[in-house]
Amino acid sequence: MRSVVIRDGDLVLEERADPIPGAGQVLVAVKAAGLNAADLLQRRGFYPAPPDAPADVPGLELSGEVVALGEGATRFTVGDRVMAVVGGGGQSTRAVVHERLLMPVPNGVIHIAAGGFPEAFTTAHDALFTQCGLAMGERVCIHGAAGGVGTAAVQLAVSAGCEVTATVRDPARHADVTALGAARVVDPAGFADHGPFDVVLELVGAPNMAANMTSLASGGRIAVIGVGAGATAEINLLELMRSRARIHGSTLRARALEDKADAARRVERHVLPLLATGRVQVPISSTFPLDDVAAAYDAFAAGGKFGKIILTA
Numbered sequence: 001m002r003s004v005v006i007r008d009g010d011l012v013l014e015e016r017a018d019p020i021p022g023a024g025q026v027l028v029a030v031k032a033a034g035l036n037a038a039d040l041l042q043r044r045g046f047y048p049a050p051p052d053a054p055a056d057v058p059g060l061e062l063s064g065e066v067v068a069l070g071e072g073a074t075r076f077t078v079g080d081r082v083m084a085v086v087g088g089g090g091q092s093t094r095a096v097v098h099e100r101l102l103m104p105v106p107n108g109v110i111h112i113a114a115g116g117f118p119e120a121f122t123t124a125h126d127a128l129f130t131q132c133g134l135a136m137g138e139r140v141c142i143h144g145a146a147g148g149v150g151t152a153a154v155q156l157a158v159s160a161g162c163e164v165t166a167t168v169r170d171p172a173r174h175a176d177v178t179a180l181g182a183a184r185v186v187d188p189a190g191f192a193d194h195g196p197f198d199v200v201l202e203l204v205g206a207p208n209m210a211a212n213m214t215s216l217a218s219g220g221r222i223a224v225i226g227v228g229a230g231a232t233a234e235i236n237l238l239e240l241m242r243s244r245a246r247i248h249g250s251t252l253r254a255r256a257l258e259d260k261a262d263a264a265r266r267v268e269r270h271v272l273p274l275l276a277t278g279r280v281q282v283p284i285s286s287t288f289p290l291d292d293v294a295a296a297y298d299a300f301a302a303g304g305k306f307g308k309i310i311l312t313a
Contacts, residue, residue: 001094002313003057004293006043011294019096021070026099028082030064032115032287033090034148035300035309037228038253042088043297049088050254059090060253062097063105063114064313073099081105085118085260087253091293093313100261103268106276113282116148116308120282121271123252124153124201126263127223129160129270131250132199136161139217141191144203144226145182146173148308153201154180155280156271165194167204176283176306196220206230213239224249283307 005014021027039058041047049055063083066076076082082102089095105114128134140157144150145166157164158181166182168174174185184194188208195215202208205227212222213236220243240247252260274280285305288296290313300309 001092002290003054003089003093004059004091004290004311006056006058009043009045011043011297013290013293016092018094021068021073021096023071024073024098024100025070025096026066026073026076026082026102027068027070028062028064028084028095028097028102029067030062030090030093030095030313031111032064032313033059033062033311034116034119035296035311036060036119036148037226037300039091040297040301047253053086053088055088057089057092059086059088059092059095061085061115061117061119062090062095063111063117064095067094075099076102076104081111081114083114083118085122085252085264091290091311093290098257098261100257101264103264103272106272109275112284112287112310112312115310115312116282116284117275118267119252120148120152120308121156121275121280122263122267123149123225124156125267125271126252127201127225127250128153128156128199130263130266131248132221132223134160134162134199137163138198139163139165139196141165141167141195141197141200141212141215142182142203143167143188143191143201143208144228145177145185146170146306147203149225150203151177151180151283151307152280154182158182159274159279165191165197167191170304173304173306191215199223202226204229206233209233209235213243213245216243216245218243220245222247225251285309287312
């Protein structure tokens with residue numbers, strides 16, 4: 001197989017032996033793999049892979065076809081189209097994935113879209129619904145709404161009948177996010193004027209936290225799942241007490257198999273029907289063949305994108 005390998009901060013393509021699926025695992029011929037901020041962090045040495053994933057091969061999500069089954073793997077058969085969030089190794093032409101992490105790719109959904117679905121929609125669904133308990137009709141603020149997780153979160157909240165305020169720094173992307181169903185798309189500097197919010201999904205980080213606190217409704221919840229603009233913020237605890245608010249953070253990558261499998265089953269049950277019918281979509285910013293992986297990382301780092309950047313095998 002061919003794999004993207006991180007070597008001294010550079011990205012190189014390397015030939016490696018195909019992995020062999022173990023008990024409960026599936027070997028997937030990867031067709032597409034979404035690029036994520038975590039991949040850039042791993043390249044810089046700041047986000048190491050968990051012990052059960054390749055240490056030097058990035059890639060947190062993939063789609064492809066089942067080509068072999070390990071002992072006891074029964075959820076899928078050879079030839080099935082599948083996708084998954086993985087701990088690493090997604091940017092290869094072959095990847096071993098535990099069958100409990102895999103989801104079927106709905107009929108009519110192409111692999112390029114499926115390759116950018118699992119991480120974005122699982123992260124957004126887990127943060128909004130499992131952790132924050134988002135309910136129909138609530139008011140939601142989604143920061144960084146033009147990226148992969150942001151576009152997923154906007155669509156999921158809209159599908160639940162919520163009123164969405166989305167923050168997007170680039171004015172050229174406001175119309176794109178509005179088209180996803182957001183009630184309003186605003187510059188981050190003025191988002192608090194459109195509160196109060198029952199839920200705030202923080203994908204940017206520290207600069208928004210003070211205004212997040214003052215814009216919360218009573219009983220409001222803040223989920224921090226991105227800190228690209230800064231990880232250290234000062235919080236007024238009186239504001240936290242006044243609104244009886246909750247703040248929590250989360251990542252998917254380092255969770256135990258049980259937790260990640262639970263998140264996958266929730267997405268299968270609640271989100272895949274929306275994907276299958278076109279009620280939610282995976283906006284694609286651009287695609288790059290595996291041979292052009294360095295250009296793909298450069299495009300991601302440049303910012304200003306709408307939706308996902310996808311590597312194709």
